[in-house]
Amino acid sequence: MEEIQYLDWNNSIQILNKAYETDLFVLIIGPKGTGKTALVRDFAKNKNVNLVTINFSLRTRESHLIGTKTLTDGTVSFDEGVLIKSMRDGDMLYLDEINAAEADVLLRLDEALDDRRQIGLKESTGEVIKAKESWFVIATINPLTHSGTKELPPQILSRFPVRIRLEYPPENIELEIIKKYVSGKHESEIIQAIKLANTLRQAAAVEELFYSPSLRETIAFGKLLDKGMSAKEAVKFVFGNVYTQWGNIEYQKVSDIITSMFGD
Ligand SMILES: Nc1ncnc2c1ncn2[C@@H]1O[C@H](COP(=O)(O)OP(=O)(O)O)[C@@H](O)[C@H]1O
Ligand SMILES: [Mg+2]
Known part of the structure; x- marks a missing residue:
């Protein structure tokens, strides 16, 4: 996928820069598709640092972060996980949807994120890994209104003292962002689609x-x-049909809105 420059409509880059310079970890809060990942990617690219991403789910295990013991030709070795590697290498670590992580995973993260920036490898030699100076962490969470999301425990929250709120942008900004991805030949229809999206939001x-x-x-x-x-047609495939998932009444409600805005 081609890398598109982030349109910094709410000054997030400046805040990220200040946090980065002061070594304060950042939490980005916002619904899906509001540009959280785009922002972090663009920031890492500008800083010219290696970005390591972990997408959290209920299935993310401690071993994924810390590592696993492996046995090759009778020798036991330790295959380090992403968290440990990023600390050693001083990468930028992106913890995406951290609130989806299970309690045991959060506990290990908490250990690494505290002010000492170190973690004990109790899984292998007990060695204490200290993060390289340049190690930096940005996490995201979805607002709690999204079904299936859990609350992030306060002590983890406090590891990220700088919090950026992202929302859906104003209409004219959303149009500008979309134009980065499309030809710009269909402006009036796109404006209409943004209005529809905002009504549904x-x-x-x-x-x-x-x-x-x-x-x-x-x-x-x-x-x-x-x-x-x-x-x-596009409005049906992109905006309308998805509501079938919640049954016919939901679908009909949205179809009526679509018809009122785009005609029969
Ligand atoms: N400010 C922006 N500038 C450029 N592209 C954006 C911006 N905001 C959102 N996008 C684009 O919108 C889509 C969804 O954004 P994404 O970063 O994946 O959202 P999130 O991580 O919040 O779910 C992506 O294609 C992203 O590149
Ligand atoms: Mg994302």
Whole structure:
């Protein structure tokens, strides 16, 4: 995928820079598709540092972070996990959706993230790994309104004293962002799709709908128009059909909104 420059519409880069210079770890809070990953990638690229990403889920194990013992030709060795490697190498570590991690995983993270920036390898030799000076950590969480998300324990929260809030951008900014990915030939239809997305986001915010479309969807819409799809079709495939997942009433509710904005 081509690397697209992050449009810094709310001054996040400046805050990241200040946090980086003062060695304060950063937490980015925002719903899916608001540009969290795009921001971190762009920041790491500008800093010219190696970015190591962990996407957390309920299935992320301690061993993934710390490492595992392996047996080759009768010799036991320790295969270091991503957390340990990033500390040794002084990489930028990106902990994506950290609130999806299980308690035991968070406990080990907590150990590494405290002010000493070190962790004991109790799994192998007991060696204490101290992070290289340049080691820096950025984490993201989704707001709790998203089903399936858990609250991040306060002591982990406190490891990230700089908190950036990302929201869906204002209409004109969203249009500018989409134009980074598409031709710009279909501006009026794209503006209409942004308006639709915002209507659905607002309905989801007050729990009238189960799903909130992100920038991923408005960008996808623009890309389909570039491929010659009509706006009415694209709107159905990108915004409408997904609501079938929550049954016919939900789907019909959204279809009515779509019809009122894009016609029959
Ligand atoms: N400010 C921005 N500048 C450039 N692209 C953006 C911006 N915000 C969002 N995007 C794009 O929108 C899509 C979703 O963003 P992403 O970073 O994956 O969101 P998140 O990590 O919050 O789920 C990606 O294609 C991303 O590149
Ligand atoms: Mg992301």
